[in-house]
Structures are given as structure tokens and as C-alpha cells.
Amino acid sequence: MKRIFASLLASIFVFSAIIGYAGELENAGKRIQEALTIIEEEYYKKLTPEQEKAIIQGLEESLNKIVRDNLDRFSFFRLAPQGKTTLERLGEKFVGIGVGLSAHPEDEIEFLKELETHLKKRQQLPETDPEYETLIQKEGQILIKRYGIVGERGIYITQVFKNGGAHLAGVKRGWSIVAVQNQKGELKKAAGMETKDVLDLIKGTYLEKSSENTNVRIKFRKPDSTEVVLQILRKTVARETVWGEMKTNDIGYVQITAFSPDTAKGFEDIVFELKKQGMKKLVIDVRNNPGGLENAVDGVLDRLVPPGRIMLFHEKRGKKEIAFYSDYSVPVIFEGPIAVLINRNSASSSEILAGVLKDYGLAKIVGEKTFGKGLVQSNWGMESGGEAYITTYEYIFPVSGYRVHGKGVEPHVPATDDRLTLKDEALDMALEVLKHSK
Numbered sequence: 001m002k003r004i005f006a007s008l009l010a011s012i013f014v015f016s017a018i019i020g021y022a023g024e025l026e027n028a029g030k031r032i033q034e035a036l037t038i039i040e041e042e043y044y045k046k047l048t049p050e051q052e053k054a055i056i057q058g059l060e061e062s063l064n065k066i067v068r069d070n071l072d073r074f075s076f077f078r079l080a081p082q083g084k085t086t087l088e089r090l091g092e093k094f095v096g097i098g099v100g101l102s103a104h105p106e107d108e109i110e111f112l113k114e115l116e117t118h119l120k121k122r123q124q125l126p127e128t129d130p131e132y133e134t135l136i137q138k139e140g141q142i143l144i145k146r147y148g149i150v151g152e153r154g155i156y157i158t159q160v161f162k163n164g165g166a167h168l169a170g171v172k173r174g175w176s177i178v179a180v181q182n183q184k185g186e187l188k189k190a191a192g193m194e195t196k197d198v199l200d201l202i203k204g205t206y207l208e209k210s211s212e213n214t215n216v217r218i219k220f221r222k223p224d225s226t227e228v229v230l231q232i233l234r235k236t237v238a239r240e241t242v243w244g245e246m247k248t249n250d251i252g253y254v255q256i257t258a259f260s261p262d263t264a265k266g267f268e269d270i271v272f273e274l275k276k277q278g279m280k281k282l283v284i285d286v287r288n289n290p291g292g293l294e295n296a297v298d299g300v301l302d303r304l305v306p307p308g309r310i311m312l313f314h315e316k317r318g319k320k321e322i323a324f325y326s327d328y329s330v331p332v333i334f335e336g337p338i339a340v341l342i343n344r345n346s347a348s349s350s351e352i353l354a355g356v357l358k359d360y361g362l363a364k365i366v367g368e369k370t371f372g373k374g375l376v377q378s379n380w381g382m383e384s385g386g387e388a389y390i391t392t393y394e395y396i397f398p399v400s401g402y403r404v405h406g407k408g409v410e411p412h413v414p415a416t417d418d419r420l421t422l423k424d425e426a427l428d429m430a431l432e433v434l435k436h437s438k
Contacts, residue, residue: 036055039055056079059079060077060078060079063077063079064076064077071390071391072375072391074373074375074377074389074391075377075389075390075391076389077386077387077388077389078386078387078389079386092239093236093237093238093239094236094237094239095203095204095210095211095212095234095235095236095237096164096165096202096203096234096237097164097165097166097171097202097203097216097218097232097233097234098160098161098162098163098164098165098166098167098235098237099157099158099159099160099161099164099166099171100157100158100159100160100161100257101155101156101157101158101177101199102155102156102158103151103155103156104151104153104154104155104156104176105156105422106153106422107151107152107153108151108419109419109420109421109422110151111142111151112419112420113420114142115139115142115143116420118135118138118139118142119139121135122135122136122139147195148194148195148196149192149193149194149195150190150191150192150193150194150195150198151191152191153176153178153191153221154176154177154178154179154190154191154221155176155177155190155195155198156174156176157171157172157173157174157175157176157177158173159173159240159243159257160172160173161237161238161239161240162240163237164235164237165232165233165234165235165237166232168233169230169231169232169233170230171220171230171232172222173243174222174223175220175221175222175223176220176221177190177198177202177218177219177220178190178191178219178220178221178227179218179219179229180198180201180202180216180217180218180219181201181216181217181218182201183201183206187217187219187229188201201216202216202218203234204216204234211234212234212235212236213233213234213235214233214234215231215232215233215234216231216232216234217229217230217231217232218230218232238262239260240262240266241256241257241258241259241260241262241263241266241292242254242255242256242257242263242266242267242270243255243270244270244271244273244274245274246274246277246278246279247283247427247431248431248435249278250278250279250280250281251279251280251281251282251283251431251434251435252271252274252275252277252279252281252282252283253282253283253285253427254267254270254271254274254282254283254284254285255284255285255286256284256285256286256289256300256350256353257288257289258289258290258291258292259289259291259292259293259294259296259297259300259349259350260292260293260296261293261296263292263293263296263297263299263300264296264298264299264300264302264303265299267299267300267303268303268333271303271333271334272333275334279336280336280337281336281337281338281339281434281437282334282336282337282338282339282434283338283339283340283341283427283430283431283434284338284339284340284341284353284363285340285341285427285430286340286341286342286346286350286353286354287341287342287343287345287346287367287417287426288343288345288346289345289346289347289349289350290345290347290348290350291347291348291349291350291351291373292348292349293349294323294349294352294376296349297349297350297352297353298311298312298324299330300353301326301352301353301356301357302326302327302330303330303331303332303333303334304332304333304334304338304357304362305326305332305356305357305360305362306326306332307325307326307327307328307330307332308325308326308328309325309326309360309398310322310325310398311323311324311325311326311356311398312324312352312356312395312396312397312398313395313396313397313398314376314393314394314395314396315393315394315395315396316392316393316394320396323393323395337364337434337437337438338357338362338363338364339363339364339365339366339430339431339433339434339437340353340354340357340358340363340364340365340366341366341367341426341427341430342354342365342366342367342368342369342370342409342411343367343368343370343416343417343426344368344369344370344371344408345371346367346370346371346409347370347371347372347373348371348373350370351370351371351372351373351374351404351408351409352395354370354409355397355402355404355409356397356398358409358412359397359398359399359400359402360398360399364412364413364430364433364434364437365409365410365411365412365413366411366412366413366415366426366429366430366433367411367413367414367415367416367426367430368411368414368415368416368426369408369409369410369411370404370408370409371408372404372405372406372407372408373404373405374394374395374396374403374404374405374406374407375391375393375394375395375405376391376392376393376394376395377389377390377391377392378390378392413429413430413433415429415430
């Protein structure tokens with residue numbers, strides 16, 4: 001438990017440095033550490049592991065409430081040993097077949113329509129109506145079913161990671177997993193199973209030893225409804241954050257799902273591949289991208305913004321400084337018309353990408369106003385095993401001087417995807433914008 005006390009004291013030292021009242025807060029930290037030491041050494045009973053865990057959890061919750069209430073909701077501390085920090089985990093690899101998965105789009109639409117029907121019906125009732133509570137319970141059941149149970153059409157493949165087992169076996173994005181080999185070696189239908197159980201079968205977590213380099217039989221359904229059973233190798237793969245394809249004869253599409261250490265290189269590789277296929281115009285999709293590493297979005301911008309330009313300012317305690325320039329050593333890889341797709345869930349580094357390209361007139365921004373997270377966090381892995389994740393800067397766009405925090409990036413062309421249709425209306429709008437661009 002002494003390591004946890006040290007984590008708490010280290011947390012308070014970091015907290016002190018951030019807000020600028022080091023002396024008083026450091027003294028408070030020492031007093032708290034002394035109080036915890038007295039509990040550990042002098043309490044008439046030896047603390048049980050459960051008691052230690054409860055104390056640690058309570059301290060962490062209290063400290064983070066203080067941080068949320070007095071600093072911002074993006075900063076936090078973890079007192080228990082973490083191994084790797086939050087930012088280090090962004091680039092982690094995993095053992096699996098190498099695919100990104102989601103609910104099947106048609107199952108998703110049915111779920112949303114069912115939920116919407118209940119919501120509309122409940123909104124017309126007074127809260128005192130006995131049916132009001134019944135409808136709330138039904139909505140809860142629908143949500144549990146949606147997020148915990150595989151739908152009738154199986155699990156949809158949103159992405160196939162390069163050099164993973166699925167990629168090597170020829171699996172394609174848009175296929176669905178409809179059955180998976182179970183512990184008995186039989187193909188078990190995925191529909192109706194708990195999502196977690198299907199994922200455990202796919203990943204082989206039930207095996208006594210590591211599932212790396214083992215095989216699993218999976219039945220896939222293709223978009224044309226034909227089915228195929230393939231034996232897929234489980235192996236260590238990187239979680240890719242970028243993928244792309246051609247949408248028309250001359251318009252390429254690249255989706256960035258997060259900004260991790262490999263994002264910039266992945267973006268470059270895909271852009272070069274799409275250019276070989278005839279790409280002259282580009283859609284960059286950062287919808288539902290929560291952000292990630294600032295130097296990763298810097299790397300993507302280096303490949304789009306002419307060298308030597310200021311790309312972002314940081315401001316800390318009233319002092320404004322240049323965060324970074326576009327890199328002279330990194331060539332611009334695409335100079336054609338660009339549309340950036342954003343929505344209300346595009347945050348942080350996604351907003352930097354859209355905002356900088358908008359500031360320099362290098363892209364048309366299409367979609368919804370973004371989340372509005374204009375604060376930059378720094379990450380410390382503390383010597384005692386804890387972790388500090390603290391806001392250290394506010395960022396400012398280079399040309400307009402616009403501060404995105406609390407306001408978001410506004411699109412040039414508003415567009416919203418209707419989740420109750422299989423079409424992607426916002427993407428269609430971006431393609432239409434590029435069709436008329438020169």
C-alpha cells in the first residue's frame with residue numbers, strides 16, 4: 001500500500017505544479033500521506049486487501065472530483081499501478097484475427113426504429129402514467145439487446161487490418177461474421193449470442209495458453225448473401241486507425257478513426273495507394289474520431305500543408321507560443337481538392353485537422369459542428385506506478401486565431417447522416433462538393 005501512498009503524494013505534487021500553489025498543496029499532500037501511514041501502521045487491525053482497495057478507490061475518486069470541479073473534466077489521476085499510460089496504450093497491438101467490428105447496419109436501423117417508437121410514445125405520456133415506467137423499462141431492454149446481443153445478420157466487419165489473419169485469408173470489409181468455431185470445434189451461430197461470448201470465441205480467450213498462432217473457423221456472409229467458411233490465423237496485429245478506398249473514378253476516401261503513433265504513416269501509405277488508382281480528389285473522414293496524439297495529427301498535416309507554415313499555437317497561463325510548423329523535411333503528398341467530414345463526436349486532434357485545413361483554405365469542411373475540445377493534455381507515468389493526465393495547454397488556430405474550446409469547428413457545408421437509412425447522406429454531400437471542385 002505504500003506505493004499507493006507515494007502515488008497520491010506524487011499526484012498532489014503534479015497537481016500543485018499545474019495550478020501554481022506548490023507550497024500549500026505539497027504540505028497538504030504530506031499531511032495526507034502521514035495520515036494514511038498512521039492508518040496502515042497503527043490501526044488496531046491489519047488492513048485487508050478489500051479495505052486497501054476501497055481506500056485507494058475512494059482517494060482516487062475524491063482527487064478526481066477535486067480536479068473536475070476546480071480544473072476541467074479532461075484531467076484525471078490514476079493512483080493504482082497502470083503499467084502503461086493512457087497515451088502509450090494508443091499504439092498497442094493485440095492478438096486476434098485483425099478486424100474492426102460493429103453491429104450490422106441493417107440490425108442497427110431496426111434497433112433505432114424500435115427505440116424511436118418507444119421514445120415517441122413515452123414523450124406523449126405524463127410521467128404519472130403507469131405505462132410511462134413500463135416504456136422506460138422496455139427502452140432499457142432494447143439498449144441491453146443492442147449492445148449485448150448479436151443481431152440476426154451477425155457481426156459486421158468495418159475494417160480489415162493489414163497483414164492480420166483475416167487479411168491474409170481474403171476477408172473483406174462489409175462481410176459479416178455469422179458463425180464461429182466453439183470450444184467443441186463446431187460452428188456456432190452468432191445471432192442471439194452475447195457479443196462478448198462471440199468475441200471470446202474469435203479471439204480464443206478460452207484457450208489455456210496464448211491464442212497467438214492458433215486457427216479458428218469462421219463462417220462469413222458476403223454482401224451478395226453468399227456464405228463461405230474460412231480458417232483464420234490468430235496473430236499479433238496492430239490496431240490500424242486509417243483505411244481508405246476509391247468512391248468514384250477520381251475521388252478517394254480515407255477514414256481516420258483515432259490519432260495514434262502510426263496514423264501519419266498509415267495515412268501516407270493509403271493516399272499513395274489511392275493516387276495509383278486514379279485519385280484526384282480526397283475525402284478525409286474524422287466523424288466520431290475522439291482525437292488522440294497531437295504529434296500524430298501534426299504528422300498528417302505535415303503531408304497536406306505547405307512546409308514552414310505555423311500549424312497551431314499553444315497558450316499556457318496567458319503566454320502564447322508556436323506549437324509546431326509544417327515540417328520542411330516531409331513532402332506534401334496531396335494537393336488536390338479535399339473535403340473533411342466532421343460531426344458532433346469529432347474532438348480534439350480531429351478538430352485540429354479540420355480547423356487547420358479550414359484556416360489555410362486547403363479543404364471544404366462538411367458535416368456537423370464538432371465537439372469543441374480545445375485543450376491539450378500531457379501524460380505522466382509516475383515513479384510509484386500511478387498516472388497523471390493533466391491539461392497543460394489550450395490550442396489556437398494559426399490564421400484566424402480561433403479558439404475551438406467550447407465552440408467547435410463549424411462546417412462550410414452542413415450535412416447530417418440519417419442513421420435510419422443505409423445511405424450515408426453526409427458522405428454523399430462531401431462527394432457532391434468535390435464533384436464541383438477544381
